[in-house]
Amino acid sequence: MKKVVKFGGSSLASAEQFEKVGKIIRADEGRRFVVPSAPGRRFAGDTKVTDMLYDCYHQAQQGQDFSGTLANIKDRYDAIIRGLDLKLSLDEEFRIIDKNFHALVGEDYAASRGEYLNGLVMAAFLDYEFVDAADVIAFDEDGSFNAKKTDSLLSERLSGTECAVVPGFYGAKPDGSIHTFSRGGSDITGSLVARAIHADMYENWTDVSGFLMTDPRIVEDPVTISTITYREMRELSYMGATVLHEDAVFPLRNEGIPINVRNTNRPEDPGTMVVESTCNKPKYTITGIGGKKGFASITIEKAMMNSEVGFGRKVLQVFEDCGMTFEHTPSGIDTFSVYVNQHEFEPHEQQVIAGLHRMVHPDMIELESDLALIAVVGRGMRRTRGTAGRIFSALAHAHVNVKMIDQGSSELNIIIGVENRDFETAIRAIYDIFVISQL
Amino acid sequence: MKKVVKFGGSSLASAEQFEKVGKIIRADEGRRFVVPSAPGRRFAGDTKVTDMLYDCYHQAQQGQDFSGTLANIKDRYDAIIRGLDLKLSLDEEFRIIDKNFHALVGEDYAASRGEYLNGLVMAAFLDYEFVDAADVIAFDEDGSFNAKKTDSLLSERLSGTECAVVPGFYGAKPDGSIHTFSRGGSDITGSLVARAIHADMYENWTDVSGFLMTDPRIVEDPVTISTITYREMRELSYMGATVLHEDAVFPLRNEGIPINVRNTNRPEDPGTMVVESTCNKPKYTITGIGGKKGFASITIEKAMMNSEVGFGRKVLQVFEDCGMTFEHTPSGIDTFSVYVNQHEFEPHEQQVIAGLHRMVHPDMIELESDLALIAVVGRGMRRTRGTAGRIFSALAHAHVNVKMIDQGSSELNIIIGVENRDFETAIRAIYDIFVISQL
Numbered sequence: 036m037k038k039v040v041k042f043g044g045s046s047l048a049s050a051e052q053f054e055k056v057g058k059i060i061r062a063d064e065g066r067r068f069v070v071p072s073a074p075g076r077r078f079a080g081d082t083k084v085t086d087m088l089y090d091c092y093h094q095a096q097q098g099q100d101f102s103g104t105l106a107n108i109k110d111r112y113d114a115i116i117r118g119l120d121l122k123l124s125l126d127e128e129f130r131i132i133d134k135n136f137h138a139l140v141g142e143d144y145a146a147s148r149g150e151y152l153n154g155l156v157m158a159a160f161l162d163y164e165f166v167d168a169a170d171v172i173a174f175d176e177d178g179s180f181n182a183k184k185t186d187s188l189l190s191e192r193l194s195g196t197e198c199a200v201v202p203g204f205y206g207a208k209p210d211g212s213i214h215t216f217s218r219g220g221s222d223i224t225g226s227l228v229a230r231a232i233h234a235d236m237y238e239n240w241t242d243v244s245g246f247l248m249t250d251p252r253i254v255e256d257p258v259t260i261s262t263i264t265y266r267e268m269r270e271l272s273y274m275g276a277t278v279l280h281e282d283a284v285f286p287l288r289n290e291g292i293p294i295n296v297r298n299t300n301r302p303e304d305p306g307t308m309v310v311e312s313t314c315n316k317p318k319y320t321i322t323g324i325g326g327k328k329g330f331a332s333i334t335i336e337k338a339m340m341n342s343e344v345g346f347g348r349k350v351l352q353v354f355e356d357c358g359m360t361f362e363h364t365p366s367g368i369d370t371f372s373v374y375v376n377q378h379e380f381e382p383h384e385q386q387v388i389a390g391l392h393r394m395v396h397p398d399m400i401e402l403e404s405d406l407a408l409i410a411v412v413g414r415g416m417r418r419t420r421g422t423a424g425r426i427f428s429a430l431a432h433a434h435v436n437v438k439m440i441d442q443g444s445s446e447l448n449i450i451i452g453v454e455n456r457d458f459e460t461a462i463r464a465i466y467d468i469f470v471i472s473q474l
Numbered sequence: 475m476k477k478v479v480k481f482g483g484s485s486l487a488s489a490e491q492f493e494k495v496g497k498i499i500r501a502d503e504g505r506r507f508v509v510p511s512a513p514g515r516r517f518a519g520d521t522k523v524t525d526m527l528y529d530c531y532h533q534a535q536q537g538q539d540f541s542g543t544l545a546n547i548k549d550r551y552d553a554i555i556r557g558l559d560l561k562l563s564l565d566e567e568f569r570i571i572d573k574n575f576h577a578l579v580g581e582d583y584a585a586s587r588g589e590y591l592n593g594l595v596m597a598a599f600l601d602y603e604f605v606d607a608a609d610v611i612a613f614d615e616d617g618s619f620n621a622k623k624t625d626s627l628l629s630e631r632l633s634g635t636e637c638a639v640v641p642g643f644y645g646a647k648p649d650g651s652i653h654t655f656s657r658g659g660s661d662i663t664g665s666l667v668a669r670a671i672h673a674d675m676y677e678n679w680t681d682v683s684g685f686l687m688t689d690p691r692i693v694e695d696p697v698t699i700s701t702i703t704y705r706e707m708r709e710l711s712y713m714g715a716t717v718l719h720e721d722a723v724f725p726l727r728n729e730g731i732p733i734n735v736r737n738t739n740r741p742e743d744p745g746t747m748v749v750e751s752t753c754n755k756p757k758y759t760i761t762g763i764g765g766k767k768g769f770a771s772i773t774i775e776k777a778m779m780n781s782e783v784g785f786g787r788k789v790l791q792v793f794e795d796c797g798m799t800f801e802h803t804p805s806g807i808d809t810f811s812v813y814v815n816q817h818e819f820e821p822h823e824q825q826v827i828a829g830l831h832r833m834v835h836p837d838m839i840e841l842e843s844d845l846a847l848i849a850v851v852g853r854g855m856r857r858t859r860g861t862a863g864r865i866f867s868a869l870a871h872a873h874v875n876v877k878m879i880d881q882g883s884s885e886l887n888i889i890i891g892v893e894n895r896d897f898e899t900a901i902r903a904i905y906d907i908f909v910i911s912q913l
Contacts, residue, residue: 269777270807281778334882338708339720344799348790355784362780364803365882367889368709368849372882410807421870423879424863431860440862440888442879443773443804443811449879450806 036065040238041203041225044075044083046299047153050118053160059240059302060161067198068232070225071157073149074111084111084149092145095136105133112152116159123159125152144213147205150221154202163198168224172206174214180206182227182286189231201228222283230286237287237294239279244298245307249324250276253459254466260322262308262315267322267412270448274325274410279309313414320422321413321469324462328407328455330362331377332439335391336370336399346395347371353390357383362408363441363450374439374452377404406438407458411465412448423449425468433464475504479677480642480664483514483522485738486592489557492599498679498741499600506637507671509664510596512588513550523550523588531584534575544572551591555598562598564591583652586644589660593641602637607663611645613653619645621666621725628670640667661722669725676726676733678718683737684746688763689715692898693905699761701747701754706761706851709887713764713849718748752853759861760852760908763901767846767894769801770816771878774830775809775838785834786810792829796822801847802880802889813878813891816843845877846897850904851887862888864907872903 040060046052060066074084087108094101109129116123132148151167158165171192173184185206193199203221208214216223222239229237245259246268263271265288268279279294287294294309340346347364350371354361362374380387384402391400416422423442426449430437439452453461479499485491499505513523526547533540548568555562571587590606597604610631612623624645632638642660647653655662661678668676684698685707702710704727707718718733726733733748779785786803789810793800801813819826823841830839855861862881865888869876878891892900 266808273780273807338724341712341801342799344797345790345794347800347803348787348794351784351787351790355787358783360781360783361786363805364786365880366802367880367882367887368712368851369705370882412807420873420875421867423876424865424867424870426863427866428860428863431863434859436859437862437881440879440881441804441806442876443806443809448806 036236037067037232037234038063038065038236038238039068039070039225039229039232039234040066040240041070041221042072042299043221043239043241044072044085045242046075046240047071047073047157048075048077048081050115052299053115053119053156055299055302056240057160059299062302065235066238068193068228068234069157069161069163069200070203070221070228071150071153071200072203072221073153074115084108084153085146087111088145088149089142092136092142096139101136102133105129105136112156115156119156119160121156121159123156125155128152128155141212143205143215146215147213150202150204154200158200161198161200163200164196166192166196166199166201168202168205169207169211169213171201172224172227174206174208176208176210178208178214180216185227186231189228193228193232216282222280226283226286229292230290233290234292237292239294239296240299241296242298242300243296244301244304245296246271246276246323248319248322248470249462249466253462257466258319258470259304260307261305261318262310262313263322264313264414265309265311266447267414268309270410270412271323271325274408274412275327276323276325317413317415319413319469319473320415320419321411321465322415323412324409324465325412326407326409326458326462328458329377330374330406330408330452331380331402331404332372332374332406332452333380333387333391334370334372334401334403335395335397336401337395337397338369340369340371340395349394350391353387353394356390357386359383363439365439365441372439374406374408377406403438405455407453407455409451409453409458409461409465410448411451414447416447416449426451426465429464429468430461433460435461435464475675476506476671476673477502477504477675477677478507478509478664478668478671478673479505479679480509480660481511481738482660482678482680483511483524484681485514485679486510486512486596487514487516487520489554491738492554492558492595494738494741495679496599498738501741504674505677507632507667507673508596508600508602508639509642509660509667510589510592510639511642511660512592513554523547523592524585526550527584527588528581531575531581535578540575541572544568544575551595554595558595558599560595560598562595564594567591567594580651582644582654585654586652589641589643593639597639600637600639602639603635605631605635605638605640607641607644608646608650608652610640611663611666613645613647615647615649617647617653619655624666625670628667632667632671655721661719665722665725668731669729672729673731676731678733678735679738680735681737681739682735683740683743684735685710685715685762687758687761687909688901688905692901696905697758697909698743699746700744700757701749701752702761703752703853704748704750705886706853707748709849709851710762710764713847713851714766715762715764756852756854758852758908758912759854759858760850760904761854762851763848763904764851765846765848765897765901767897768816769813769845769847769891770819770841770843771811771813771845771891772819772826772830773809773811773840773842774834774836775840776834776836777808779808779810779834788833789830792826792833795829796825798822802878804878804880811878813845813847816845842877844894846892846894846900848890848892848897848900848904849887850890853886855886855888865890865904868903868907869900872899874900874903
């Protein structure tokens with residue numbers, strides 16, 4: 036059993052957190068490859084080390100004295116080292132950083148030092164081999180990620196290694212200069228490592244016990260999703276749910292490696308398993324509820340449009356010509372609606388209307404804005420009759436005016452359009468009918 | 475109050491039916507403009523006069539002796555004339571027809587004589603002026619209908635007329651040769667007359683007491699729709715319900731002239747009113763249920779399709795390039811389905827699949843056939859919360875597997891996709907929940 040375990044910044048913010056992480060890693064000997072983030076916030080109002088590094092580098096860029104700021108950063112690490120009682124000195128590392136900051140080698144270099152240094156601390160703490168990500172995560176000269184080279188570097192470097200720490204977030208270009216992933220970068224590193232070593236499991240340790248069924252700002256204390264498929268996760272993330280970074284999921288998904296999202300502060304919680312597919316019967320009919328506000332709909336009415344070859348294509352052509360994407364195209368008889376992002380639409384409104392008139396000569400065009408889309412997602416919906424009935428009865432009972440319904444043949448989700456102001460009410464009503472009523 | 479009253483073939487099949495029609499017309503002095511069809515079937519197995527005329531003309535074309543057939547046709551009219559005790563002889567008319575049939579003046583001429591002669595009988599019976607449709611319904615040389623010329627001819631000719639009979643179904647080209655409308659032609663004549671004289675009402679007298687809420691072959695003795703909007707009627711007719719001919723509706727709709735569909739054999743029934751719009755609160759939430767079998771769905775799956783400008787346009791382009799129209803395009807997240815007529819799709823199947831692969835590089839394409847679409851139509855749905863909930867609960871209860879749901883922003887209809895084999899069950903379940911439960 037080979038597991039790659041990635042720890043987020045809050046799991047590594049202090050010596051106390053490192054101790055928890057150590058216990059977790061030692062509890063399972065499969066946890067042989069560790070991907071640490073940089074130390075995060077220890078308390079509300081605290082500053083993440085990465086942000087301190089950015090500030091420090093900006094001071095350097097402006098020719099200011101940044102020695103105080105850099106000393107504060109060193110203090111963060113030294114506090115962890117002292118707390119863990121490690122025989123490790125970062126003096127030489129900080130001397131090099133100081134030199135490189137003076138030489139203004141780059142913002143990516145600066146940002147990456149948080150993970151780099153934390154990797155050194157973690158390796159010393161666990162007595163694991165340290166593998167600098169700059170040696171195994173490869174970017175091309177133009178900054179684009181080189182998946183093939185990375186995979187070969189990683190698998191070669193880690194093949195003879197029993198236990199290793201690979202810091203997240205960064206890699207290097209062919210000339211050796213440091214380059215970072217965009218946000219969520221440590222997860223990308225983690226998933227690349229997992230793919231390269233053909234891990235049996237990728238564990239993502241954070242400060243929440245997995246993914247919640249819906250937004251906790253809307254529903255108080257929603258239940259945790261125990262198992263979710265990659266597909267469901269993608270659908271929920273698309274609809275605004277905070278899940279894993281898209282780029283971090285694809286390497287794992289292609290290899291069929293499951294992800295377990297766990298809570299460092301509550302290791303007894305099983306967390307959420309993210310899998311390619313599962314026979315595991317879900318506890319609830321639905322897996323999650325996602326949603327976003329801020330859509331607009333453009334409804335085109337034209338008698339007998341259905342018998343007009345090219346009608347729909349021409350309508351979508353108008354949006355394409357404005358460089359716009361669309362979300363859904365629900366249609367009735369003689370009506371065809373296009374749901375778009377309101378912010379994207381507004382600058383093109385008149386161009387779209389004029390284009391539609393020119394291209395399809397509609398009888399009428401109706402615009403509606405301030406709409407929200409809600410996605411009810413769940414593989415369990417496929418085998419449960421009456422899901423749609425329950426959803427729409429619940430929405431009716433909650434006095435929500437349903438503007439649009441779209442259920443394609445995937446049967447994995449139902450998309451519902453409501454007014455922005457009904458958004459929270461609708462999500463609560465759907466959550467209640469599937470979760471609260473079942474509890 | 476000016477009404478145009480049109481009578482279908484079965485309402486004018488015999489002297490007995492003519493007597494009923496006479497009573498109806500005399501019961502309301504607004505009924506001043508009458509548009510008759512040709513005599514229809516008097517009993518099951520009887521032949522319509524129009525079909526007899528076609529047969530007769532085909533005999534003429536083949537150089538056969540058609541005198542016997544023509545005599546049978548004359549007998550049909552003479553029986554009506556005798557039964558009504560009219561002082562009218564059609565001897566001269568039939569002599570001219572015989573001559574024109576020998577001269578092979580055209581099939582349209584032959585077909586039109588049923589209405590023409592019935593118009594003469596009707597005018598004599600009612601003591602109304604006879605207006606030959608050849609003088610007032612204008613076609614261009616290429617056979618296309620000339621709306622503008624017709625409107626001016628009709629309004630001029632009928633402006634000084636108190637009461638008139640205008641036979642349905644035909645008109646004439648500029649050279650005077652007879653040309654007919656396609657099927658439903660008498661209704662087109664009726665609606666053109668109504669528009670030209672700015673009628674207050676167009677009455678369409680048939681052998682049914684209006685439109686039924688759904689197909690009587692699926693639901694036993696469904697209720698009659700009391701008021702339906704043009705829009706709703708169009709939607710139901712599109713989904714297979716037998717209603718008025720499309721071309722017959724548009725002239726009236728543009729003028730806002732209501733249609734009353736009545737039963738000649740049950741004049742006491744109020745029938746169905748077809749109106750442009752109404753505040754009339756419908757008795758049931760839904761106005762009607764239409765549906766058709768024989769659709770196929772093509773589902774395209776591709777990760778992150780929603781962020782790809784032009785994705786939907788390209789998909790529809792593939793269908794357009796095959797000369798195909800589509801019915802609906804329900805979409806989820808990462809899926810986009812196209813519902814098409816199965817018979818239209820089958821010859822193009824491989825072309826469409828290849829085109830989709832080439833144009834959008836999908837992750838997967840899934841085909842499903844033998845699907846049916848059901849449209850639940852009703853202006854009442856707009857103001858009634860929970861309609862969708864009731865529909866989908868009823869379908870779940872009836873064990874119907876809902877493949878697709880599409881409700882655009884019109885809120886006038888919900889489109890539901892089911893398997894062909896669930897079609898009747900689904901319609902019955904929806905009818906029951908809205909009508910039987912409410913009775």
